[in-house]
Amino acid sequence: MKFSSQQHLIVASLFCLALCLFPYLSYALSVQDIPNPQQVNGTWVTDMANILSDSTETKLNQMISELESKNGTEIAVVTVPETTPSSSPKAFTTELFNHWGIGKADEDNGVLFLVSVGDRRVEIETGYGIEPILPDAKVGNIIENQITPRFKEGDFNGGVLAGTNALVSVLYSSGTHAIYPVDTISLPQRGAILLINICAILLSWFEYHQFKKISTPILLKPMGRSRLHGVSDPKQRAYLIAYIGIVLATLSLGLLLVVISPKVFGLKVAIGWLIFSVIIGFPIAILLTNKYYVPPSWRCSDCGLPLKKVRPSLVPSFLTKPEKVARNLGSVKFEGWECRPCSQKMRLPLMHIRAYVVDSRSYIQCPICQELTMKHSETTITSPTEYSTGERRIIDDCKCCDYYTEKTETIPSLTSTSDSSSSNSSSSDSSSSSSSDFGGGDSGGGGAGGDW
Incomplete structure (x- = not known):
């Protein structure tokens, strides 16, 4: 098949256009394309632009790790070829910060130091909890005085180290754990x-x-x-x-x-x-x-006058037989309160009996006596195992009347914990094998940027 000269010209033009657009298409990044250093190897630096030496990355990781161990502040250092197709390097930085969740979730004490080589732009994003310590003006001064002068000379290692060191110095001395901005x-x-x-x-x-x-x-x-x-x-x-x-x-x-x-x-x-x-x-x-505090007083509901506590030796004569048995067993304590005016008026010894339940575990209420006079006891006959049920004997014996019951009850078998322990161990194994991550912090766009 032969092409005309006009078709050759169109093919050549498309080929040239593809060559021109190839660098931009190859560098088109989204925040999902940036490797999270905490998930990859538990560090703090991602050098996608390949502008930092190994020794620089080692120094950066050491500085940030010491800061994080002191007060929990997290700093991520990221370099990218460019931030296309994001609307701006600032928007890309904010999106990446919140995508990774830099900083602790309850303090938002994270910082993102991003360098976009193609945009010739530096962006430093701060979390909510860092803004009082590193306000936008102070971040701008660090960029202007410590970072961009070195970048203009082509010293990316020196600029990133100097900028990170300045950030760490401010955050290290301030101690972000002591500050929690109420704006959050x-x-x-x-x-x-x-x-x-x-x-x-x-x-x-x-x-x-x-x-x-x-x-x-x-x-x-x-x-x-x-x-x-x-x-x-x-x-x-x-x-x-x-x-x-x-x-x-x-x-x-x-x-x-x-x-x-x-x-x-x-x-x-x-x-x-x-x-x-x-x-x-x-x-x-x-x-x-x-x-x-004033101690409460007991008054007569009929005349409203104070009641007088009766001597303990006089109380038993006003108790029923089951009440006397409960009193002797120690399951119930009884007090007597007398209204003298009403007693004199009625010419009868009027006594209010006030009962205090002392022991409702050893003794239960007898269905006949209607008082805590029945001794309740449980004895294990056969202990349950993982594979078989057990058996217990229950005896209720009233100390006041002839009421007596004895019965046996089945004890359920013991629940096997092997399944739960194995599931727990598997879940713990999976959680321990999972990679680390940033603490879940958030940013509202605080920080500053600069060109070089």
């Missing part, structure tokens, strides 16, 4: 803090009313019975309620400051405030309880 508190986070604060205020108000309620007089029928689980000291309850209320009130104040003054307070301040409230709550609770 997003609107949803502030909403959550405000919701927690409202809950803390409501709970502290509830605790205040509970504190007052402890000292409120308790109305008892002059001829009746009441039961409580455990012999509790009301003053100990008052200590606990006062402590919880103080911690909640102090915490709500700290969270309120975070919401109202985000330019002064941050999340770490809120955490520190919580620790402070937990510690300071003890002495304040003791002080307030000793000053404002």
